[in-house]
Amino acid sequence: MSVENKVEDFSTPIGVHVRNLSVVYETNQGQIPAVNHVDLDIAAGEITGIIGESGSGKSTLAMALMNSVSKPGRITNGSVIVDGIGDMLKISNERQRRVRGKQIGFVFQAAQNSLNPLSRIGHQVLDLGRSHQVGDLRSLLRHARDLLIRLGMDADRVLMSYQHELSGGMRQRVGIMFALVLDARVVILDESTTALDMLSQASVLEIVRELHQERGLTIVLITHDMGVVADLADRIVVMYGGELAEEGPTEDLLRQPQHPYTRGLIRAIPRISGNPDEAIALNGSPPDLQTFAQSGCLFYDRCPDRIAECQAGRPIYKEISDGKKVACYKVDRRD
Amino acid sequence: MKGVLIRLSQRVIWGVIMVFVTASFTFFLVRMMPGNPVDAKYNQLVMQGLTPVQAMNKVRVMYGFIPHEPLWQQYIHYLNQIAHMNLGQSISYEGVPVLHLILTAAPWTIILVLTGLVASFIVGVLAGVIAAIKRSSPVGSAISLSGSLLHGIPQFVMGLFLAYVFTTLWVLLPFGAPYNAELTPGLNGPFISSLIRHAILPVATYALSSYGGWLLTMKSSVITVLGDDFILAAEVRGLKMGTRVRYIAHNAILPLFTIFALSIGFMLGGSLFIENIFDYPGLGNLLLHAINSRDYPLMSGAFLLITVSVILSNIATDFLYSVVDPRIRR
Ligand SMILES: Nc1ncnc2c1ncn2[C@@H]1O[C@H](COP(=O)(O)OP(=O)(O)OP(=O)(O)O)[C@@H](O)[C@H]1O
Numbered sequence: 103m104s105v106e107n108k109v110e111d112f113s114t115p116i117g118v119h120v121r122n123l124s125v126v127y128e129t130n131q132g133q134i135p136a137v138n139h140v141d142l143d144i145a146a147g148e149i150t151g152i153i154g155e156s157g158s159g160k161s162t163l164a165m166a167l168m169n170s171v172s173k174p175g176r177i178t179n180g181s182v183i184v185d186g187i188g189d190m191l192k193i194s195n196e197r198q199r200r201v202r203g204k205q206i207g208f209v210f211q212a213a214q215n216s217l218n219p220l221s222r223i224g225h226q227v228l229d230l231g232r233s234h235q236v237g238d239l240r241s242l243l244r245h246a247r248d249l250l251i252r253l254g255m256d257a258d259r260v261l262m263s264y265q266h267e268l269s270g271g272m273r274q275r276v277g278i279m280f281a282l283v284l285d286a287r288v289v290i291l292d293e294s295t296t297a298l299d300m301l302s303q304a305s306v307l308e309i310v311r312e313l314h315q316e317r318g319l320t321i322v323l324i325t326h327d328m329g330v331v332a333d334l335a336d337r338i339v340v341m342y343g344g345e346l347a348e349e350g351p352t353e354d355l356l357r358q359p360q361h362p363y364t365r366g367l368i369r370a371i372p373r374i375s376g377n378p379d380e381a382i383a384l385n386g387s388p389p390d391l392q393t394f395a396q397s398g399c400l401f402y403d404r405c406p407d408r409i410a411e412c413q414a415g416r417p418i419y420k421e422i423s424d425g426k427k428v429a430c431y432k433v434d435r436r437d
Numbered sequence: 438m439k440g441v442l443i444r445l446s447q448r449v450i451w452g453v454i455m456v457f458v459t460a461s462f463t464f465f466l467v468r469m470m471p472g473n474p475v476d477a478k479y480n481q482l483v484m485q486g487l488t489p490v491q492a493m494n495k496v497r498v499m500y501g502f503i504p505h506e507p508l509w510q511q512y513i514h515y516l517n518q519i520a521h522m523n524l525g526q527s528i529s530y531e532g533v534p535v536l537h538l539i540l541t542a543a544p545w546t547i548i549l550v551l552t553g554l555v556a557s558f559i560v561g562v563l564a565g566v567i568a569a570i571k572r573s574s575p576v577g578s579a580i581s582l583s584g585s586l587l588h589g590i591p592q593f594v595m596g597l598f599l600a601y602v603f604t605t606l607w608v609l610l611p612f613g614a615p616y617n618a619e620l621t622p623g624l625n626g627p628f629i630s631s632l633i634r635h636a637i638l639p640v641a642t643y644a645l646s647s648y649g650g651w652l653l654t655m656k657s658s659v660i661t662v663l664g665d666d667f668i669l670a671a672e673v674r675g676l677k678m679g680t681r682v683r684y685i686a687h688n689a690i691l692p693l694f695t696i697f698a699l700s701i702g703f704m705l706g707g708s709l710f711i712e713n714i715f716d717y718p719g720l721g722n723l724l725l726h727a728i729n730s731r732d733y734p735l736m737s738g739a740f741l742l743i744t745v746s747v748i749l750s751n752i753a754t755d756f757l758y759s760v761v762d763p764r765i766r767r
Pocket residue numbers: 127128129134136154155156157158159160161162163173174175211326
């Protein structure tokens with residue numbers, strides 16, 4: 103991929119390439135390495151699922167993709183190359199602003215609260231259009247209405263409403279509309295369906311899949327829900343303690359998980375393992391500041407397969423076969 | 438719109454009750470004063486040679502009730518008078534209706550208080566926004582400090598200090614009286630400029646003493662809003678800086694509207710000191726004069742007017758609030 107290559111053609115999907123990215127949160131207790139030396143290629147036109155326990159750094163990574171990490175967080179290192187645009191961490195603030203929303207749509211984990219409470223939804227669509235130099239605001243509104251209808255809502259009423267007049271699930275779908283209405287090429291959904299009941303969740307995800315096929319959208323799907331990624335994602339990336347533990351094509355990864363953490367995650371979900379009785383919760387707790395200070399593998403304390411070597415240093419994240427990567431000493435040994 | 442009307446009528450009913458309570462309170466207060474001023478006045482008039490009937494009529498005109506009637510009858514009389522906008526006659530300005538005295542004094546106070554309030558609101562709110570956005574820089578800290586310091590100074594200290602600095606230390610501005618007595622009042626240049634020059638210091642006293650409050654409240658309000666998810670969402674959607682600032686300001690200023698009404702009461706209370714220092718013929722001075730000369734009808738009238746204006750400003754701000762905040766409308 104050439105960075106200079108300007109994205110003109112609407113149908114050319116764009117990818118995002120993360121190199122050696124680190125984000126820390128400065129807290130009273132110390133620095134939390136929320137994202138630690140992450141290398142990741144989000145393939146153009148594919149759905150990439152990112153899974154991991156709570157606190158593993160998924161949201162922080164997603165925000166870092168747009169250089170929007172908020173205080174007390176800070177990107178300390180790395181680059182985020184967006185095809186046709188350049189390094190999000192280096193381009194001017196004004197160009198970053200134009201990429202956000204226009205090229206990269208983002209749906210918040212807290213999407214129910216992502217709207218200005220004092221302004222009508224339709225008005226906020228217009229604010230969005232004006233901020234991104236949309237000439238034809240009327241057709242922007244029409245587009246917003248179409249999306250809302252597709253998302254199963256009474257579009258005209260929603261556009262005339264204030265946030266407090268909508269239910270949590272409706273707000274979340276409005277948040278999704280905002281991410282799509284400018285025809286962004288990359289859409290990041292951070293737990294965007296959690297506030298929805300099972301049925302609406304399924305229908306929203308179905309729409310995401312359709313849009314992905316229609317427009318060649320590049321989608322990053324962040325979730326706790328293995329079932330959702332199993333259904334939708336082309337690739338799955340597993341995060342643990344701010345680092346990538348494993349990634350690979352969905353089928354492969356689910357059928358032959360390499361990292362003991364991935365195996366634990368999969369085993370914890372009855373829907374995937376098939377038999378509810380076999381579902382075993384992951385034991386132990388996520389890494390804390392003390393764990394981060396140790397030199398060995400972050401998963402050591404909880405790992406069923408640990409060996410002496412694991413305490414020596416952090417395992418290196420590397421390709422084990424075509425498109426599959428994992429960071430584990432035990433896997434290295436097996437080869 | 439229906440919700441607004443319901444709220445408004447609730448407020449008006451509440452206001453009428455408040456006026457009633459204040460009126461009753463001042464009535465009984467006057468009656469319970471040591472040395473009962475009503476009886477004292479009656480006795481004084483009888484001593485001056487008036488017949489008891491004449492004396493009683495005179496007292497009734499002054500206070501709006503007759504001293505020898507049973508208390509509840511006096512009370513009914515008094516309320517009846519008030520309902521007919523009759524506040525009785527002043528004792529110290531003999532024979533002058535209280536309503537007339539109050540209506541002459543009110544404009545001075547209202548103009549000073551409103552100018553001071555609006556000026557401090559605008560400056561304080563803007564400074565508060567800057568203090569919040571630049572809170573980790575020296576500029577932000579300096580602005581916040583200015584707010585905290587000024588907030589702590591009592592109004593009369595502020596007034597005396599300003600008077601000393603600008604009329605004695607540097608003789609920049611005139612002191613005392615609302616305008617130069619040698620000029621003829623009217624729409625002429627010298628008179629108006631004299632009015633303005635005389636008003637600067639009292640207005641500045643009002644403004645400086647409430648500036649800190651606006652600044653500090655606005656600052657904390659902006660900081661709260663900055664932490665709200667929708668501001669982050671606005672950034673992530675690439676909204677322009679100007680639009681984001683508008684979102685922030687609009688949301689952050691709402692809580693200040695409720696304080697606006699409260700501070701009108703605070704300012705009116707302050708007029709007691711400020712008008713005294715700068716010798717302004719407003720309500721504060723009138724009330725002070727009434728207290729000093731035990732002019733009870735005037736006192737009750739002034740209290741009543743202050744109550745009514747606080748209630749009116751409450752209703753006005755409430756109405757305004759429901760216009761700017763869609764969540765209040767139903
Ligand atoms: N504002 C913050 N201040 C301090 N630490 C933070 C902050 N936000 C996140 N962190 C820390 O950064 C780490 C990663 O958090 P992040 O929100 O990215 O996790 P996540 O994978 O999205 O979790 P979840 O599944 O619960 O959304 C966690 O250890 C968290 O405690």
